Amino acid sequence: MVAESVRVRAVQVAAGGDLPAYVYDLPGLRAHAGAVQAAMAGSAQVFYAVKANPAAEILRTLWPFVDGFEVASGGELALVRELLPDAPVAFSGPGKTDAELALTRELGVHRLHVESPGELARLIATGARQDILLRANPDLPGADIRQAADSPFGMDPDGLATCVRLLRDAPWITLHGIHAHLTWDRHDAPAMAELARRVAAWALPWLREHLPAVTEPELDLGGGMGVDYGAPHTRFDWPAYSAALSSLGSELESDLESDLESGLESGPGSGRDRPVRLRIEPGRSLTAYDGWYVTDVLDVKRTHGRHYAVLRGGTHHLRTPVARGHDQPFTVIHRASAGPALTGTVTLVGQLCTPRDVLHRDAEVTGLRVGDLVAFGLAGAYAWNLSHHDFLLHPKPSFHYVDGP
Ligand SMILES: Cc1ncc(COP(=O)(O)O)c(C=O)c1O
Structure with missing residues (x-):
């Protein structure tokens, strides 16, 4: 599972005493992002959701393959502007402060996604020009309740009417249109496309009725394309999603043509004189695959009938499995280690004194010894940046970006 270049670097890093380490495969990231770009070309713009992994090397590597970046704080905005001054940026996120709105004016953003009437009132009060989308939270079938009806994100029809x-x-x-990030970790591309269809079926009539002056209406469909941590070699079906969005786009255009032919709502200001623009904001599904968290086995023990491998580091570096409640996939890189070898079922834990510091429960291993390396895959998104680094004040990991042929 580990790319050869990552394996070689992991062994070098271990020999240098630099574990735990995050090792990123930049050629792998280019290949994956290039495949997503090729699949999505012509159906939707792709803005990378920086929250998934904001490392400078990752953002620079992705930039040739995406249309822009989605940021959710002043910190992310400042970072993207510093690294990539010309990249289009969409600024989402609840609870934008006045200081963040001022930063938006200073640094410029392509779109600001308004989360509430209160936020819009504060933005209006600044008197500054700004291009916006309204973040809508319509209660649509197929939406994930954590991102939609049962969440504080965006606005229901009352909030939108106030706007x-x-x-x-x-x-x-x-105003350019609607932002609707309504799902999370969705593996089924046709189901995601069906949700997009429902968003369009709700949003476009809503815009036509309430804001007919909107030309070139935009629909930002958010992120949420799934990563299967139990099947690390599988990928979200980007070609299927793109094909479905393309046919949605064609349907929207032919609706428009029939409206124009029947003389309905044509002409400037009708909001129906240009096609709809679609945008998506994937995070996890772009960067998860090309990051590894590499560490070594400090201890192998048996207690109350269960085997544990205690690893250097832990979930304060890689919180993803605890946050999501999954087992992080891993590969063992055996070293010429002495000591007894374990073959059988083992739970991989970290150094923290909490029972929740579990990276993988009940894994099958062959010949695992103290000193062997363990490389956890799918650690390129919501990993280091999601973790509680300072708990217990263990050393931080080192970071390595493998590049070149
Ligand atoms: C508004 C918005 N866009 C995009 C994303 C990225 O989602 P994912 O990483 O699941 O693709 C998120 C994640 O929370 C989000 O809140």
């Missing part, structure tokens, strides 16, 4: 009233008196704010 419509506020926008009437604020011509310096330009």
